[in-house]
Amino acid sequence: MQIQLYHKPNSRSQRIVWLFEELGLDYDILVCDTLDDANTHQLQQAHPLAKFPTVKITELEHTFFLSETSAIAEWFSTHQQSLGAMNLDSSALVDYYYWKNFAEATFMPNLALKQIFSQLAIRTPWLIRFIPRAIQYGFNQGYLNPLLQQQMQMINQHLTTQPWVAGSQFTIADILLWFPLHSCTHLNDRYMRYPAINSYLQQIEDRPAFQRALSKGQWSAPIFKQYWAVAN
Numbered sequence: 001m002q003i004q005l006y007h008k009p010n011s012r013s014q015r016i017v018w019l020f021e022e023l024g025l026d027y028d029i030l031v032c033d034t035l036d037d038a039n040t041h042q043l044q045q046a047h048p049l050a051k052f053p054t055v056k057i058t059e060l061e062h063t064f065f066l067s068e069t070s071a072i073a074e075w076f077s078t079h080q081q082s083l084g085a086m087n088l089d090s091s092a093l094v095d096y097y098y099w100k101n102f103a104e105a106t107f108m109p110n111l112a113l114k115q116i117f118s119q120l121a122i123r124t125p126w127l128i129r130f131i132p133r134a135i136q137y138g139f140n141q142g143y144l145n146p147l148l149q150q151q152m153q154m155i156n157q158h159l160t161t162q163p164w165v166a167g168s169q170f171t172i173a174d175i176l177l178w179f180p181l182h183s184c185t186h187l188n189d190r191y192m193r194y195p196a197i198n199s200y201l202q203q204i205e206d207r208p209a210f211q212r213a214l215s216k217g218q219w220s221a222p223i224f225k226q227y228w229a230v231a232n
């Protein structure tokens, strides 16, 4: 199997670099830094949405593209028979399905909203910037901040009883949850006060595959930190 990953550094696609390292796969990374670099143009020809991550897979002379982090994670996990639902007992299986989907369907959209409100204010002319800032403030206070606190509390509570989200086994649900969780802790110090989440994130950082992925994916901690700190 030949694998090419269209990857944007410091974005959600970092999880797929990590997944490939965990699975011990051979793959090429096509770094897409800007909207007009050659790799991004190539992806735009191949996929109408051109989002990162997207993988190009060639298997038995058949080539196809697959997008969506969770779809890619599921496809490779099933293909390799590793890091997925196999060997989970019935209660771990429930957790696996819940958390795998919670990450991208519930948690991540709230963080994306933080970015949208923040970018809206940053891109509004200075003289009238107080208008989007006031809307951002109201939405944060009345909705987003309490919701994120509630979600972080729920994750923290879940992780106090088990090492990984689906029990004792590390699965793709952990890989999928990592990005929104790590992003949320960079929004504001108040999201760093969850002991079980902090140990969980440390446990992830201690994985050799995770460290290799940071280097191969050209991860920049300062850029990531700055990107999320302005969105609070």
Ligand SMILES: N[C@@H](CCC(=O)N[C@@H](CS)C(=O)NCC(=O)O)C(=O)O
Pocket (backbone or CB within 6 Å): 008, 011, 012, 013, 050, 051, 052, 053, 067, 068, 069, 070, 104
């Ligand atoms: N739900 C999708 C989201 C993909 C997505 O929006 N990726 C961003 C990077 S985090 C992207 O491609 N941004 C570039 C753009 O929108 O042009 C997934 O998880 O794969």
